[in-house]
Amino acid sequence: MKLSSRTKAVAQSLFAITIGLLIGSLLMIIFRFNPFNAYYALFVGAFGSLSDVLETLAFAVPLMLTGLTFAVGVRAGLFNIGAEGQMYLGALAAVVVGGNLDLPFGLGVVCATLAGAFVSLLWSLTPAILKVTRGVHEVISTIMFNWIAFWLTTYLIVYHFGDPTSAERSIRVLPSARYLVLFEGSTLTTVIFVAVAYCVFVYFILWGTKAGYELRVEGANPDAGRYAGIRDWKTVLLAFMLGGIASGVAGASQIIGRPPVWSFYATLGNVAGLGFDGLGVALIGRNHPIGVIVASIFFGALIQGSRYMQYNAGVYFELVRAITGIIIIALSVPEAITIFRKWARK
Amino acid sequence: MSRLSNLKTSRSIKIALGAITLITVLGVAGLFGLDSKSILEIGLLAMTPLALTAVGEVVNEKAGLVNIGLEGILLISAIIGVVGAEMFGNGYFGLLIGLISGAAIGFVFGVLSIYGKADQVITGIGINVFALGFIPYLFMVLWGVPGIRVVPVELHVPAFSIYLFRIHVVTILALAIAVLSYYMLNKTPLGLRIRAAGEQPTALDVAGVRVDKIRLIAAIYGGALCGLGGAFMSIGWFGSAVKEISAGRGFIALACVVFSGLEPLLALVGAFIFGLAGGFATTIAITPGIKETIPFYFVNMIPYITTLVVVTVAIGKKRFPRESGKPYRRE
Numbered sequence: 001m002k003l004s005s006r007t008k009a010v011a012q013s014l015f016a017i018t019i020g021l022l023i024g025s026l027l028m029i030i031f032r033f034n035p036f037n038a039y040y041a042l043f044v045g046a047f048g049s050l051s052d053v054l055e056t057l058a059f060a061v062p063l064m065l066t067g068l069t070f071a072v073g074v075r076a077g078l079f080n081i082g083a084e085g086q087m088y089l090g091a092l093a094a095v096v097v098g099g100n101l102d103l104p105f106g107l108g109v110v111c112a113t114l115a116g117a118f119v120s121l122l123w124s125l126t127p128a129i130l131k132v133t134r135g136v137h138e139v140i141s142t143i144m145f146n147w148i149a150f151w152l153t154t155y156l157i158v159y160h161f162g163d164p165t166s167a168e169r170s171i172r173v174l175p176s177a178r179y180l181v182l183f184e185g186s187t188l189t190t191v192i193f194v195a196v197a198y199c200v201f202v203y204f205i206l207w208g209t210k211a212g213y214e215l216r217v218e219g220a221n222p223d224a225g226r227y228a229g230i231r232d233w234k235t236v237l238l239a240f241m242l243g244g245i246a247s248g249v250a251g252a253s254q255i256i257g258r259p260p261v262w263s264f265y266a267t268l269g270n271v272a273g274l275g276f277d278g279l280g281v282a283l284i285g286r287n288h289p290i291g292v293i294v295a296s297i298f299f300g301a302l303i304q305g306s307r308y309m310q311y312n313a314g315v316y317f318e319l320v321r322a323i324t325g326i327i328i329i330a331l332s333v334p335e336a337i338t339i340f341r342k343w344a345r346k
Numbered sequence: 347m348s349r350l351s352n353l354k355t356s357r358s359i360k361i362a363l364g365a366i367t368l369i370t371v372l373g374v375a376g377l378f379g380l381d382s383k384s385i386l387e388i389g390l391l392a393m394t395p396l397a398l399t400a401v402g403e404v405v406n407e408k409a410g411l412v413n414i415g416l417e418g419i420l421l422i423s424a425i426i427g428v429v430g431a432e433m434f435g436n437g438y439f440g441l442l443i444g445l446i447s448g449a450a451i452g453f454v455f456g457v458l459s460i461y462g463k464a465d466q467v468i469t470g471i472g473i474n475v476f477a478l479g480f481i482p483y484l485f486m487v488l489w490g491v492p493g494i495r496v497v498p499v500e501l502h503v504p505a506f507s508i509y510l511f512r513i514h515v516v517t518i519l520a521l522a523i524a525v526l527s528y529y530m531l532n533k534t535p536l537g538l539r540i541r542a543a544g545e546q547p548t549a550l551d552v553a554g555v556r557v558d559k560i561r562l563i564a565a566i567y568g569g570a571l572c573g574l575g576g577a578f579m580s581i582g583w584f585g586s587a588v589k590e591i592s593a594g595r596g597f598i599a600l601a602c603v604v605f606s607g608l609e610p611l612l613a614l615v616g617a618f619i620f621g622l623a624g625g626f627a628t629t630i631a632i633t634p635g636i637k638e639t640i641p642f643y644f645v646n647m648i649p650y651i652t653t654l655v656v657v658t659v660a661i662g663k664k665r666f667p668r669e670s671g672k673p674y675r676r677e
Contacts, residue, residue, distance in 0.1 A: 155643035318482035325476025332468035
């Protein structure tokens with residue numbers, strides 16, 4: 001049976017998700033949890049009621065953006081795993097602007113978002129420049145920048161932008177810099193429109209412009225690029241810039257686009273980890289901006305549902321990230337389905 | 347002949363320059379009131395997991411596999427090592443269990459890369475993400491605490507003192523393994539096969555050697571060394587396990603590998619430089635009079651900044667095996 005490339009891609013994603021959930025249930029059984037109860041709770045927690053669906057969508061917002069960061073990188077043949085650190089700085093910039101500048105409502109939101117995007121963009125440029133000028137591998141440089149960003153951001157929150165009334169978090173952003181809550185009582189805000197719009201924008205750049213075309217050619221055919229001369233520096237810069245903006249908005253979205261805290265925990269607890277979750281989002285979404293939107297809803301459901309799962313089935317929510325890892329590993333083996341079908345036929 | 351002697355002279359000049367730099371750096375640190383013995387002692391401890399991981403990865407990459415899941419292996423084996431030590435009531439068993447768990451992950455990575463023709467970078471990322479979720483989960487199900495476990499004192503494998511200088515048995519082991527790996531790669535038939543598996547797998551195949559088996563051996567070896575390094579961190583060095591214990595060391599080890607151009611002894615040198623940076627950071631953080639002036643947030647950045655600087659400066663035209671990171675397909 002011959003499969004079209006798109007059907008095959010979807011089949012691979014579904015196969016990987018199945019493998020992930022199976023090994024996840026194995027990890028539950030070992031520690032005497034009931035996987036059926038757990039997955040049922042996970043599903044109900046994510047989609048059981050309208051308010052659950054809204055929470056799932058709220059979690060999907062940062063994930064589609066950090067997923068986009070990695071996806072654009074892969075499209076250009078790069079492994080940009082710097083979304084995590086870029087997101088910290090984006091969130092911090094949004095706090096600093098949104099917490100200090102009292103602007104009229106619309107302008108405040110725009111300025112805080114742009115600040116997040118801009119600072120994150122600047123942060124992502126250094127690994128890009130190191131890559132272009134010195135050939136430093138982006139996996140190493142972005143991880144180092146993640147750690148430096150972690151300590152820099154916690155330092156700045158604690159020493160310079162701390163809330164005088166509460167030691168464990170930053171100042172709050174002013175009401176004028178907060179996105180509007182879409183439905184009373186939910187944490188979903190209008191920031192989701194910004195996130196989706198940015199994904200569509202990147203789709204347009206990649207598939208509708210010459211620069212985007214070059215980026216995809218470089219990524220799809222690294223050998224051709226290598227033999228043609230040096231890697232095109234424009235491609236690297238473009239991929240890092242598009243990704244940096246996405247991560248910055250992702251970080252900002254968790255501060256100015258998510259009630260009720262409206263500030264940044266000094267542990268970075270309200271953004272930490274979302275950058276790494278984006279890797280799974282990108283790969284499940286086949287590194288396509290629209291696929292990433294769909295995949296982010298799946299991962300948003302995993303995160304939202306996992307809280308309910310922990311409460312109702314006793315399975316700790318951290319397991320969900322382990323399942324993500326398994327899904328990524330399963331997706332890395334492109335021939336997994338072929339091997340599986342051969343094996344099943346025996 | 348003269349070229350060879352030139353090469354040797356230039357190498358001894360480099361070694362001499364390195365030694366002079368080291369003494370100067372430690373001396374200057376001493377002027378600022380930092381204890382240079384403490385920097386060196388902690389530096390060697392910090393070097394150990396990096397050296398083990400980097401040397402293992404050098405062998406791995408020589409055979410044509412690139413495993414960037416080292417960070418995850420370090421993290422998992424550090425915690426599984428503690429579980430093993432508590433189960434058997436013996437710290438050395440813990441180190442062994444750590445080594446075995448690392449070897450097991452190396453095996454899985456090898457099988458997926460070799461037989462599944464996996465995209466190795468993605469597999470490595472998957473291992474890292476898995477560890478990020480699996481380890482906090484394990485903390486909760488085993489110990490019911492979110493992310494810290496103090497290893498009972500009787501299970502520590504502590505450093506010992508030679509002439510008042512504290513050094514760890516695993517550190518000595520790491521030095522020996524680096525030298526042995528160098529010897530193995532360059533002077534033995536197995537080493538020749540490993541190098542051929544990365545450079546000319548087809549030739550190796552034609553010569554009647556199974557490329558898949560050689561690569562699998564290298565993957566297990568790399569995983570095992572990384573696992574030992576992980577278990578060393580929790581049982582031998584810190585005496586506790588936290589869910590962020592690897593703290594980027596897997597990637598710093600990758601930086602060592604890049605720095606070394608796949609020479610085990612140079613990987614050791616790289617690990618020593620980065621370890622020393624860690625020694626500096628820790629010594630600054632514990633020296634009264636200095637620790638108050640520099641917030642520890644900045645001190646904690648030192649190893650990462652050092653890594654970036656070294657990788658940026660030292661990277662030149664390093665040559666890596668032709669077939670590195672690519673699956674081998676038999677015609």
